[in-house]
Amino acid sequence: MSAVTTIYWFVLLHFLVANGPFNTFATAMMMSTPESCPTNMQWMTCTCEFTCEDPDGLFGCYNNCSGQDACICPSGYLMKGGDCVNPNQCGCYHNTYNVIPDGTKKVNAGCTETCSCNNNVLTCSSYSCSVDATCVHKDDDHHCSCNEAFWGDGVTCAHVRDCQDIYDHVSTDEGVYKMYPLTWPSNPFDVYCQDGWMYFQYRFNGSVDFQRDWIDYKDGFGSLEGEFWLGNEMVHYISKQRTYELRIDLLFSPLDAKIYLQWNSFRIGPESGNYVLEELGDYSGSFEKAYDYLDFHNGQPFTTQDRDNDISGNNCAVRHAGAWWHRNCYASSLNGIYNGGWDTGICLRDRSQAKHECDIKTTQMKLRPLL
Structure with a gap:
C-alpha cells in the first residue's frame, strides 16, 4: 500500500471515530482491503449482517453496505458487539434452537x-x-x-363453565362456542354466547316446532343459529355452578315494542326432581307492569306433553300447547305455539287481573353469572 493511500485511510478512520460509533465492524468495512480483515471476517460483497440479539434479522440489519465489497461475517456467523463470532459464542446459544x-x-x-x-x-x-x-x-x-372448552396458558387449563368465561378469557365476539360445566358427565357442548350471556331459548319466526316431549326438552332441539331450546340437562348443570341471573327479552307486535324481564338468581334442579325451578331471585325489568311472571312458577317441576308434573288436574303442557314449569297452569308460557291465541300461544298472564299478553314475536331466555 502506498504512503498516500495509507494517509488517506488513516484520515478517514479518524473521521469515523470522531463522527460515529467506533467498532470492529465499522473499522473493518472502511479499511476495505482483503489483507486488513479482522479475525473471523472475510472480504466479500456486503449485504446484511445479523446479531446474537436478533439472529433472524427480524428488526433489520446490523449494517447494510448496499452491495459494496468489505470485511463482513461469513455465512453462519453473527455480530456480537463489534465482533464477528460463531453462533455458539452468543450468550443465548442452544444446541437445539x-x-x-x-x-x-x-x-x-x-x-x-x-x-x-x-x-x-x-x-x-x-x-x-x-x-x-x-x-x-x-x-x-x-x-x-x-383443548377446546378449556381456557388458560396450556400449562394450566380451566373449564369453560359459561359464556362469561368465554367473554373474559376466550373471545368477546358473539357466536357459538364449546362449553364444559364443571361436573358435566359427557363431552363439551355448543352454546350461543353474547356479552357473557348464554342463550337457552330463542324464538323469532315459528320455524321450529316447540310441541315436544320430555326427552327433547331434556336434550335440546333446534339450531343455535336459529330457533332452539338448549336442553334442561345442560341448563341444570350450568345453573348449579354459581349464582346466575336470568333475563328474558321480548318483542311484541305490531309495534315492535321491546321489553325485558330479569331476576337476580335462577337455578333448576336435576332430572331426578323433574327439573324443578329451585331458585328464583328478585324481579326487575322494563315492562310497564310490575307483575312477576315467573314467581307463580317458582318451586314447580317441568311439565311436557308426555310427562305431567303440574297440580292442575290436567296436563297444562297439553292444554296450553307449551312445556313449562306449570303450576295450574301459567303466568308465563313461552314455549307455546308461535302466533297462537291466548290459550295456546306464547303468552304472559297477569293472574291478578286475568289479563293475557300473547302478541309476542320474539323471545330470548338467557343466563349470566351475577356480576
Missing part, C-alpha cells in the same frame, strides 16, 4: 423444556402441558394449548 433472540423463548418439540433469552442470558427450565392441553406446532414454534 441455535441462537434464541433476546426477549423471546423457545419450547422443544415434546413441550418438556422451555428456554428464554433476556439480556443475552439463557435460562432453561422444565415445561409440561396440562392434562387438558395439547402440545402443538405452529409457525416454527411449539407450545401447550388448552
